[in-house]
Amino acid sequence: MTNQITLLEQEIMSDIEERRELMSRLRLLYVRYGFSQRDEELFLYHSIPIIYSIWEGFIQTAFKIYVQELNKLELTIDKVCDSIIIYHIEYTFPQFKQYPSPNNFQDKVKFFNKLGMFYKTNPLIITENVSTESNVGFKVLNRILSNFNLDKILDYPEPGSAYSLTEELDKFLLKIRNKVAHGEPGSIVVKREDLERAIKLVDKLMDLVFERIKTGFIEKSYLK
Numbered sequence: 001m002t003n004q005i006t007l008l009e010q011e012i013m014s015d016i017e018e019r020r021e022l023m024s025r026l027r028l029l030y031v032r033y034g035f036s037q038r039d040e041e042l043f044l045y046h047s048i049p050i051i052y053s054i055w056e057g058f059i060q061t062a063f064k065i066y067v068q069e070l071n072k073l074e075l076t077i078d079k080v081c082d083s084i085i086i087y088h089i090e091y092t093f094p095q096f097k098q099y100p101s102p103n104n105f106q107d108k109v110k111f112f113n114k115l116g117m118f119y120k121t122n123p124l125i126i127t128e129n130v131s132t133e134s135n136v137g138f139k140v141l142n143r144i145l146s147n148f149n150l151d152k153i154l155d156y157p158e159p160g161s162a163y164s165l166t167e168e169l170d171k172f173l174l175k176i177r178n179k180v181a182h183g184e185p186g187s188i189v190v191k192r193e194d195l196e197r198a199i200k201l202v203d204k205l206m207d208l209v210f211e212r213i214k215t216g217f218i219e220k221s222y223l224k
Contacts, residue, residue, distance in 0.1 A: 004069050008217055011065045016206050019054050023199045026050060044190040045180060051198040052177040056136045058206050063130045063144065066213050070222055074123035081224050084126060087147040091127045092118065135178075137170045141209075150216040153208050168201045 026047055030040045070084075077085065093115065133140050142152040155166045176194070179187050216222065 004072065005214070005218060008065065008069045009214060012062050012210050012213065015058065015061050015065070016210065019058055019206065020203065022054060023051065023202065027195065027199060041189075044192065044195055045188075047195050048173065048176045048190055048198055049180050051195070051202055052173055055173070055202045055205065056132050056134070058202075059132055059136055059141070059144065059209065060130055062206075062209060062213060063148070064128045066148065066217065067126050067128045069217065071123075071125055075222070076122045077119060077124050079223055080124055080126075081149045081222055083147055083149045084222055085124075088124070088126050089118070091129055091131075135174065137174050138166045141169075141205075145209075145212060148213075148216065149221045150212045153205075153212070165201070165205070168197070169205070173198050173201055 030043050035043060093111070130144060132144070136144075138153075138155065145152050153165065155164055172194075176188055176190065176198075
């Protein structure tokens, strides 16, 4: 178990460091190459979607690493906590998200046969696919953490500070990213300090998510 914890930490930390290195290079790019004002404005405008992609990519990679380590434990269905079972079942059987159930009788037979086989399969191989909804805001982030029975990230600004993770993620990073992605070039101007602000946010969030994954693995929150 200790070796697995170390491997989990190493792999996620390695991913974090790569993403930090990429953000550092982005921070210095326009300075290093002496962009003209117009080119700098263009670069900064498109830098926010890049930072967002680093953030979403981290979530997908970190939880994939986490699931891979859980699957190495060869857990049986009766040992795994309900939230992970539900997450896995909803991915494996999308019919559970639909109502009414399939109207075709043969489809129903296939579905229930497949469901029966699922409960006879041990160990449980948890799916590595994590739905980010292509929009990892604060609500989606905490939904993913809850799916794996990990502590949610609570947004309580430090005393004397107005800094809010919810505001920074939902009303700053996501808002700008969505405007750029939807082709609204005249709707927003991105400044150097906005890029710094986005990098600071993603840097902080990666640490918070990593701590929750590591703690959950150590404390075995994946068990009933």
